[in-house]
Amino acid sequence: EVARSPEIQEIRLGLPIVAEEQKIMEAIYNHRVVVIWGATGSGKTTQVPQFLYEAGFGNPSSPNPGMIGITQPRRVAAVSMANRVCDELNSAKEKIAYQIRFDSSVSSKTAIKFMTDGILIREIANDFALLKYSVIIIDEAHERSANTDILIGMVSRIVDLRASMSKEDAQIKPLKLVIMSATLRISDFLENPNLFRSGAPPMVQVEGRQYPVTIHFARKTQRDYVDEAFHKVCRGHKKLPPGGMLVFLTGQNEITTLVKRLKEAFSNTEASQTAGHKVRLTASDAPLETEDLELGIGDSRYDDVGEVDEEEDDIFVEDDQEFDLEDPAPASSKIRVLPLYSQLQTKDQLRVFEPPPENTRLIVLATNVAETSLTIPGIRYVFDTGRGKERKYDRLTGVQSFEVGWISKASASQRAGRAGRTGPGHCYRLYSSAVYERDFEEHAEPEILRMPVEGVVLQLKSMDLQHVVNFPFPTPPDRRSLAQAEKLLSYLGALSPEGKITDVGRELSNYPLSPRFSKMLTIGHQHDCMPYTVALVAALATPSIFIPENQLDLSAPPKPEIYTTADRLADESRTKLKSAYNHAHHLYSRHSSTSDALKLLTALCAYAHAPSKPTFCEQMFLHPKALAEATLLRSQLSSLIHNNNPSLLPNPHQLDLPSPSKTQISALQQFTAAAFIDQIAIHHSLHPNPPDLPRTPKRAIDVPYLPLFPINQTRTSTPDLTEIAVFIHPSSILAHTPIKDLPTYIVYSHLQRAAPSTISTNESETKT
Numbered sequence: 001e002v003a004r005s006p007e008i009q010e011i012r013l014g015l016p017i018v019a020e021e022q023k024i025m026e027a028i029y030n031h032r033v034v035v036i037w038g039a040t041g042s043g044k045t046t047q048v049p050q051f052l053y054e055a056g057f058g059n060p061s062s063p064n065p066g067m068i069g070i071t072q073p074r075r076v077a078a079v080s081m082a083n084r085v086c087d088e089l090n091s092a093k094e095k096i097a098y099q100i101r102f103d104s105s106v107s108s109k110t111a112i113k114f115m116t117d118g119i120l121i122r123e124i125a126n127d128f129a130l131l132k133y134s135v136i137i138i139d140e141a142h143e144r145s146a147n148t149d150i151l152i153g154m155v156s157r158i159v160d161l162r163a164s165m166s167k168e169d170a171q172i173k174p175l176k177l178v179i180m181s182a183t184l185r186i187s188d189f190l191e192n193p194n195l196f197r198s199g200a201p202p203m204v205q206v207e208g209r210q211y212p213v214t215i216h217f218a219r220k221t222q223r224d225y226v227d228e229a230f231h232k233v234c235r236g237h238k239k240l241p242p243g244g245m246l247v248f249l250t251g252q253n254e255i256t257t258l259v260k261r262l263k264e265a266f267s268n269t270e271a272s273q274t275a276g277h278k279v280r281l282t283a284s285d286a287p288l289e290t291e292d293l294e295l296g297i298g299d300s301r302y303d304d305v306g307e308v309d310e311e312e313d314d315i316f317v318e319d320d321q322e323f324d325l326e327d328p329a330p331a332s333s334k335i336r337v338l339p340l341y342s343q344l345q346t347k348d349q350l351r352v353f354e355p356p357p358e359n360t361r362l363i364v365l366a367t368n369v370a371e372t373s374l375t376i377p378g379i380r381y382v383f384d385t386g387r388g389k390e391r392k393y394d395r396l397t398g399v400q401s402f403e404v405g406w407i408s409k410a411s412a413s414q415r416a417g418r419a420g421r422t423g424p425g426h427c428y429r430l431y432s433s434a435v436y437e438r439d440f441e442e443h444a445e446p447e448i449l450r451m452p453v454e455g456v457v458l459q460l461k462s463m464d465l466q467h468v469v470n471f472p473f474p475t476p477p478d479r480r481s482l483a484q485a486e487k488l489l490s491y492l493g494a495l496s497p498e499g500k501i502t503d504v505g506r507e508l509s510n511y512p513l514s515p516r517f518s519k520m521l522t523i524g525h526q527h528d529c530m531p532y533t534v535a536l537v538a539a540l541a542t543p544s545i546f547i548p549e550n551q552l553d554l555s556a557p558p559k560p561e562i563y564t565t566a567d568r569l570a571d572e573s574r575t576k577l578k579s580a581y582n583h584a585h586h587l588y589s590r591h592s593s594t595s596d597a598l599k600l601l602t603a604l605c606a607y608a609h610a611p612s613k614p615t616f617c618e619q620m621f622l623h624p625k626a627l628a629e630a631t632l633l634r635s636q637l638s639s640l641i642h643n644n645n646p647s648l649l650p651n652p653h654q655l656d657l658p659s660p661s662k663t664q665i666s667a668l669q670q671f672t673a674a675a676f677i678d679q680i681a682i683h684h685s686l687h688p689n690p691p692d693l694p695r696t697p698k699r700a701i702d703v704p705y706l707p708l709f710p711i712n713q714t715r716t717s718t719p720d721l722t723e724i725a726v727f728i729h730p731s732s733i734l735a736h737t738p739i740k741d742l743p744t745y746i747v748y749s750h751l752q753r754a755a756p757s758t759i760s761t762n763e764s765e766t767k768t
């Protein structure tokens, strides 16, 4: 039935995995779950689906009628791999399809379906047993993306479920799971008995065919690595023998810039048209891929890269990476410069696989997608900037950012390996071995451990999972925090009383924030508050906006014996500073005398009005960096909401807002309370069982409040006050309130355990 062209036949025979076809198929027949480990380029992604197809999987009249589903962490790979298999399986074109966000070629004839992991996660929500499939292949498992890890856990359970279903109903066929990985990065979870109940799955290893790659470290690590890449590639093209070049960069902007520069530098480039289009982040889109996002967050982590490079004992250093001169490319040789990133149109992506015309050097500028997902033929030289774009999370606030950072040593080695596919190659690392040793981690940590747990729980709930705590994670996050996250989500209305995801829950998952703040954004349009709510969320999500009073050095030294003029001046200036400080905070409190949250909002909005930001921060006792960050977050959230629904926020760029009305002020306080609904405490005297106080409080910060959701499980019936009560933090606006005016309830954003001291109390920081 299968007819392949002679050329394809020959290429296939050269792939290491083809020699293992029988071993792989036997393992799949004999086991529910099989792991395939083989180096990048050994043929896993293109060949394993074809082995299965030829064995009858996906054929409606076979014992395994369901489709062959194969997941990829990136869209580029899903589409181009489907295309490649389509070309290889010449005779059965209509059997192969792909599905990515907003684009699908799936039909009733589809037998092999390539898709992103996000797509399969959503399918599980609608068809928990994945009845459409007879086998699921989870590819690139070594990347340990959160989606991949979740799928491995989920599908391993579905495999068991299908086995028992098929025992009861002969119409239902079992499901197979194949996990494919380019490295041994997955070995840690193969032994996990929670994940694979009947023992570790068999692993079929495919011998890689890898030629030696010579690694050249740079002597210095330049901060402007795009510029550095430009110079290295230019020199390399002039001096290096023929062979394709692959340059690793971090994102679309860098790539398009460098494509342009290289084309300008070499007038003898072949003409080509590569129109890039800029991506906008919208909340209605499922999560974009990290490399797609150009959010313009500055990164200061490389400020010190120069220092360590001067070390003498840098044994790998080559003399300024001079290229060897034997047999250089003819001076006349042309270049073909091609970009490769996720948002590139499919037909442009596929150009990297076309052989370049004679006497033309292929130069591919790629994101991480070329690290293991795609193998570009003919690459002999790799230029590795050592950087990659990573999704970062702030654990407390859930704020996501996309930062350029150093890759891991494992990634660097994968990148270098791309030069040794067709013959011996060279990898030019644009960083020194000292930086590599000092700053590169062995492996990147699995994404699931870096994400805020609420996000993970929300994702699992979106698949209709009942018991998140029992979920077989390959690398489990902390169980207690999973349970807590589930509770929080139900308080916020994201989960129904039965623990199922609600419409609110789906809405919350659209924002790159902790669900508390997302909650504020979903209700914050009431009373025309949207622009204020966005600013409020940005302010609450940014730590240390105010310079605390104790950092001002206001305390007077002990009175000296001789009181000099200098002492007097110092005293006076302290008094002045103190009154300026009080004045600033008085201004921040002008909308509310009881709310720290509104103080933050007022400060951020005042900052937006200020003509000179540095002067304003200095005079008004604000941290400039925190204000800049909060403003950036504010703009990003504004654009996101506007793009998703323009009527909610018609003017996203307006940051200087008029003062909010009384109604708006009280609405904003209500939104905040809704987000911290589980963190409300009642004045001790109003509690149904008021506790005994050891002494009468003299200051507001000594007045106990009792959380409505207890903070500690106490075993004794008469627990110590410090175990069950919270107190107002000295930095809170409420700290100086006369005791008789203290509010009945306080809402707090976080608790801080007081350092053990003579006064044994818990202190809570309150944002009321």
Ligand code: ADP
Residues within 6 Å of the ligand: 015, 038, 039, 040, 041, 042, 043, 044, 045, 046, 047, 080, 083, 084, 353, 372, 373, 374, 375, 376, 377
């Ligand atoms: P693995 O998944 O093990 O990394 P692949 O199956 O992706 O390996 O690739 C096997 C081989 O097929 C590689 O040598 C690669 O160059 C080749 N290949 C993949 N896609 C294409 C394509 N679109 N055009 C030409 N060759 C391709």
Ligand code: MG
Residues within 6 Å of the ligand: 041, 044, 045, 046, 139, 372, 373, 374
């Ligand atoms: Mg692959």
